[in-house]
Amino acid sequence: MTVVFECVHAGERHFGLGLPEPEAPLRLYPLGDDTLAALASASDDTTEALLDRLTRDRTPVEADRDEVRLLPPMLPAHLGDALVSGFMMTHNVKVDAEVPDQPNWFVKGLGDALKVPGEPLSVPADAVHVCEEAEVVLVYVGDAAGVPRYAGYTFGNDLTDIGRFKQHAGHLSYAKLCDAGVAPWLHLGEPPRSVTGEATIERDGAPAWKGTFTTGSDALHYELPALMSRLFAYRALHHPGRVHYVYLGADRSSFHGGFRTADGDRVTLDFTSHGVRLSHPLAWSS
Numbered sequence: 001m002t003v004v005f006e007c008v009h010a011g012e013r014h015f016g017l018g019l020p021e022p023e024a025p026l027r028l029y030p031l032g033d034d035t036l037a038a039l040a041s042a043s044d045d046t047t048e049a050l051l052d053r054l055t056r057d058r059t060p061v062e063a064d065r066d067e068v069r070l071l072p073p074m075l076p077a078h079l080g081d082a083l084v085s086g087f088m089m090t091h092n093v094k095v096d097a098e099v100p101d102q103p104n105w106f107v108k109g110l111g112d113a114l115k116v117p118g119e120p121l122s123v124p125a126d127a128v129h130v131c132e133e134a135e136v137v138l139v140y141v142g143d144a145a146g147v148p149r150y151a152g153y154t155f156g157n158d159l160t161d162i163g164r165f166k167q168h169a170g171h172l173s174y175a176k177l178c179d180a181g182v183a184p185w186l187h188l189g190e191p192p193r194s195v196t197g198e199a200t201i202e203r204d205g206a207p208a209w210k211g212t213f214t215t216g217s218d219a220l221h222y223e224l225p226a227l228m229s230r231l232f233a234y235r236a237l238h239h240p241g242r243v244h245y246v247y248l249g250a251d252r253s254s255f256h257g258g259f260r261t262a263d264g265d266r267v268t269l270d271f272t273s274h275g276v277r278l279s280h281p282l283a284w285s286s
Contacts, residue, residue, distance in 0.1 A: 002188040004051055004152075006036055006075065007068040014061070014068070017051070019185055019275060026068060029058040037074040037081075037243045040141045040151060051188075072114040073154050073186035074139050074243050082111030083237070084180055086135070086158055086247030087227070088172060093251045095221045102230055103222065103249070106176045108158070114182045114245065120283040121159050121179040121267070127284065129163025130178065130261050132199055133250035134213045134269045138228065139186060139243065146238035150228075152188045155195070155271045157181030157278055158247040162255045181269070181280050182245065191248075193218045196273045201254055202266040209259040213269075214251055224248075 006015045007028065014028035015036055040050055076082050088104045089095065115121055123130050137156040140148035159178040164171050195216040201209040217224045228246070231237070237244070254261065261267070263284040270277050 002051070003185045004036070004188065005073065005184045005186065006031075006071045007184070008071065009061070009063050009068045015054070017055070020065065023065075025062045025064055027060050028063055028068070029055055029060050035075070035077050037076045037141050038241060040074070070116050070184040072111070072116060072182045072245070073184060074141060074151055075111055075114070076241060076243050079111030081239075081241055082114070082243045082245065084108040084110065084113045084245045084247075086176070087249050090220050090222055090227075090249030091215070091251045092219060092221050099221060103227075104172060105231060106173055108176050108178070108180050108247070111243075113180050115179050115280060116182060116184050117278045117280065119280060121157070121181055121280045123159070123178050123263075123282055123284045124161065125285040127161045127164070127178070128167060129161065129255060130282065131160055131162050131253040131255035132201070132261075132267045132269065133158040133160055133247075133253055134197060134199055134215060134271070135247045135250050136191060136195060136215055137182060138191060138246045138248065140232070140246065141244075142238060142240050142242040144240055146240045146242070148232045148237065148242070148244050152186040153191045154186050155183045155269070155274065155276050155278065156245075156247055157267065157269055157280065158250065159282075162253070180245075180247065181278050183276050183278055185276060187274070191224060192216045192274065194273065195271055197269060197271040199254065200268045200270070201259065201261060202268070203262065203264070208265070209254050209257060211252065211254060211257050215248070219251060220248065
């Protein structure tokens, strides 16, 4: 599986291929004033063909990991051109006999809502009960006509004020207005059918809660192609170059385990089946 990532090195955007090996230098290709999202939206190539063409035309450089700032995958130059959204109650373990034929959809924010590993996840000051949600994230880029085209997938943490939603189901939109953790690695190819891993919450440097999770298209109650087709049938979501980050929902979380997170906790999601790890401190707004 090919993986691509973007970062800032020496003040300029670069991209690299593959999941970096620990402690190994990164092999990077300069993008200049371009972004992968902009180049993808202006090309009829598949993403794989686009990346192959770019690597042939650009001279690579090497950099140590601590010399770069990783970015959310395909992040556009203007954060307002990114839309972070998701679905709720999509997994088989959460549906019941009265499940609708289309799940609730929500907006988390624009590009600045996305936080790569290590960055704090901001929580509203009046949050009721916040929990982590380990999810697959699909990435789409609007083509020249504005139609969202699938680019690949990554993994994320759809941080949610589940307590607010439980108090009032109509407050789903408010409950989702927390930052979203996202892995910088974009996996090219079809969305994964099965993803497994473990969530760990640390408090004062020590593990305070652990739990496993299962996600991927096989865990969904809905057919993924139909789900995405119905979402992007809405023309309001069409815009050339707009990058969509769509969180597909989670199965269980620390909330279901009876644990309550707090300011300063560190949440780590280990997507062990795919070798991806996200770790973020939680920061309640003052």
